Amino acid sequence: MRSPLSAAPVRRALGTRRRRIVAGSVAAVLVAAAVVWATRSDEAGFRTESALVTVRSGPAGDEPVDLDTTFYLPDDASAGRKVPAVLLAHGFGGTKESVRADAEDLAAQGYAVLAWTARGFGRSGGQIHLDSPDYEVRDAERLLDWLAARPEVRTDAAGDPRVGVVGGSYGGGLALLLAAQDRRVDAIVPMITWNDLSRAFLPESTGKDATSGVFKKGWAGIFFGGGGNAGSGPAGLSGTSAAEPEGAPASAGPPGPAPGSGPGTGSGRAPAGAADPACGRFAADVCAAYLRIATTGRAEPADVDLLRRSSPAGVLEKIKAPTLLVQGEADSLFPLAEADANARGIAAAGTPVRVAWYTGGHDGGAGPRNDSDRVKYLTLQWLDHYVRGSGGAPGDDFTYSRIAGFDALDRGLVATGFRTADYPGLAGDGRREVAVTGPAQPVANPPNGNPAAISSVPFAGALGSLLDGVAGDVPGQHARFESQPLAEAVDVAGSPTLSIRAASPTGEAVLFVKLYDVDPGGAATLPNGLVAPVRLTGLPTEIGAAPPVTVTLPAIVRRIEAGHRLRIVVATTDQAYTTPAEPTVHTVAAGDGPVVLPTVAGEPIPTTATVWRWVLAGLLAAIAVGLVTVVLLARRRHRRQDSSVHPQYAGVPLAVRQLRKEYADGFVAVSNVDFEVHPGQVVGLLGPNGAGKTTTLRVLMGLTQPTAGEIYVFGRRLVPGSPVLSRIGALVEGPGFLPHLSGLDNLKAYWRATGRPWAEAHFDEALEIAGLGDSVHRRTRKYSHGMRQRLAIAQAMLGLPELLVLDEPTDGLDPPQIAEMRRVLQRYATDGRAVLVSSHLLAEVEQTCTHAVVVNKGRIVASGPVEQIVGESPSVLFDVTDPAAARDVLGRLDGVTVLPDSDGNLVVDTNGTARSEVVAELVRAGIGVDRVVPRRRLEDAFLALVGENSRGSGDR
């Protein structure tokens, strides 16, 4: 972790370890901040008040009932700063708690939200009258009064709060009925709700009245069971809105009352009548009607009237509040046709209506995340404009969505949203006709409708129909008619129509018509598990005489791919419906016309993905611009680089000037090194281990940045990567080869990396110097140390560089090779070339080099021509019998001085006096002279420094 030059002062100020701690702490703080930011709980932003509100309703408006309410008030709401309100109704079987999440969302958006438990449920009193105008709707009117009395709630006039009504299913029905009954409502968002309750529970798909309808016993049973014991119904019904129903398939409980909580076990506040085990908390008239219908499977006109009283169908023209209708595609309870009827009825009165379909519903729950987000967005947009009075008009375009597949990340479903300018209704804005064929087939109606075909399992519609489906037809009980494979894909959005013919010995038949999408592999899918029940009467006994009957299938949104077939199935039974008990065998044949598929030319709704696409494009552009900028800056810096030639060193292969290298931890490897290498010289860089030789060479090779000082090569300033480095061949810190390549391949690979022409390389000379023989074809991983060393020297000599830098070149070589190497280096330093050799061996430098530079502790101790410092010097070492006497004798000699010597040896500077004369003087004085050893300056210097500190100045 060496410091870059630029930041060196700062880095030095902070020790390496401290720097790491600081960096680590900064990173930890950043991560912690990110975690806190991402997981911080949304500040409430609102407060809640729960209370039992007693309202008076009933036909005469004088029957008190306690309603369990929670009022969500934004924090910033006050008498001085009034806010608009939302009345939030829950679904059947739920309580005010079922809508808590939605209420909190709306409150966070600045709405005062009043959620309450409808009468007959939870802790509220009263009985269930099925959104009766006299009861539930009147209760809601009183709640509007309550809202108007709150000082924080904005009002349009005295007693008229600025309020929107939002609710799903049971709550959605209430929203419609309340808007029709009370003009104070400013906007409504009814979701997944009904238009005509009698048609919803007694559908008939050839257009007959509910009295001829086929009883939807499955859903009716769930409703009745759920209402009998408030709060324990299936969660899917209690969800107030599509945005937050609790009935997502994954979390839905069994589609029926929880065990042990049958009718009559509701809240203690329920009136005494609730003890009736047959009716639970249902009002007597509602209960009686249910019991009648469920028993016979048919509805009497009185029962239909009762259900119609609870239906918006008859009062739509009174609705003046702008209405956003959200309906689910995966909804076998209240299919898209219900919202369609509401939309047409309300629009006929000139009230703004917008319709949105999404992929959830009573079967499909909230639908995929992106779909429920769209519904949330639409709801808020609607309320903001029509209740709060902010934001542009939402417009009346129609949006719908289709399951596109699985989400790759969270394994959920993914829906694709579509938009079209005008609501096309269920007939689409285009149509495709597909002929289906098949012979007339007998179909058996089993006694009591058992076994029955399965089309949908409540709450499992979307998933079920997508994954092979739960749909299953019973053999012998259904007829099939198939089309040819479709030539091209068709995007169905709306109610397909078709015609069938039927004959029956009884003259009457209840049939279920279904449209399957059959893929080329034969797998059939019943879109959303939707079926069209029909009750045909006056049938002939022979199929030939049967007239075609047009059947309108439930509206679907589905892309039927090219190559798929349509399959029409006409079955006699369906688990979800009540069918005639008597066994019969009908005959069913295809009608006279094709299947008509309504299509809508919707365009996909741009999602956030569009934004992300721009982000991606922007990112790529930024990277491109950044890259170009960096390259240009680098070029500019390169051009500005000092490319001038220092005149003083123009012809000098190497000039090192006051070089200093200090590491980040403060260790000074080279404190001041100053030397030159001239052409023809073999310069030895001599010093003990750790003297700073290798560091100097590494700076010289551009591997390390110097702290101070300059290096000039042929007059050009050398920095890391300088082109002039190409004139230097180097062996620094041992060989470095690719172990899996042979010696020769290594040299070739190296030369290829230089990008220089092959002719420049002089391979033959280099190989000769390496002297590896046939081993040059062996992998270098098998080489001995010496072989690698020779190959590395050969590599350094490739291209015959003008300056050869060798770090301990004789390391690992045997004596003959060392001798040969000396000759090679001496020969090399001709023709203007020069060699710099580093070594810690005095003898090597002495024998190889013309010049020597002695370094110790990062400083130069001595330098000059070898003959000058290695050659004979005036100092002589005398080995005598009596050193003390000898000192006296020598001291008397003129000009001769005795040098101090730590070892007690007699070292004498003869200073021009001939050695023979000095010896003669000693002998004359009677002192025996054993040895006379001429001393050399280099050795003096070298040994002196090594002697002082044999460990050198550090491990470098």
Add this chain to the structure above:
Amino acid sequence: MAQSSSTVGAATGYRPSATLPFAAEFRRQASRRRTQLALGFMVLLPLIILVAFQFDSGEDDRNGGGEFASLSDLATSGGLNFTLFALLVSASFLLVVVVALFCGDTVASEASWGSLRYLLAVPVPRARLLAVKLLVALAYSALALLLLAGTALLAGTLRYGWEPLRSQVAAQLEPGEGLLRLLAVLGYLAVVLLAVAGLAFLLSVVTDAALGAVGGAVLLWILSSILDQITALGGIRAFLPTHYSSAWLGLLSTPVQTDDVVRGGISAIGYATLFWSLAFWRFTRKDITS
């Protein structure tokens, strides 16, 4: 002066921009055993899977849905599906290791052999050395991906035929369209793996130990995958480099779901750019000590 300023004072024939040519580095890496083994395994894996499918006992042990089960059920329905399956099983780990190997080993191994300093003394400009090394590593990574997909497609088509691309989540796609989708999946996988490439390359520059760089990148990748499983992290997970790694499944549906693919692309390219920038920043400044 006849010479351009950048080559002033250089040896004859030396040009900084001609050093360490792409081909030279490609050959350097090609001669390495690990390169040959990795690429060879890419060819071998589809064949091993193919043989393994021959042992299919025909027992239908469907253990729940999931895109994995559905893709493995469909793997033998045609060459395209077989290729898809081969990619699915390799994407989460094998390809990560291979890319980390190519990108993490490239600089660190030169450093550990000691040959890095000789390249820098050539001198190969540091930025150029890094750029060439990165491009070659990416080229090998792409080659590995293509070899895997190509072999799988070839072997699968020979064995199971040129059939439409099927999946449980969407309608089947005609072979031509299916091939396009497959190429899109390949492209997305390549983009996601850029994040691994960036991480491994950064570690390769920081450390001298090749194993540390490769292993470190894989370990961090696994860590990111584990964190991604922890839903409690919520929105933070979107910032994990692995978060969008399976978004390519969206490319199989009709219409193509590109939302997560785009976000994944942003994430991967962002991370790769960040890591590579750090790598260049570090390498052009550091002292080479190895």
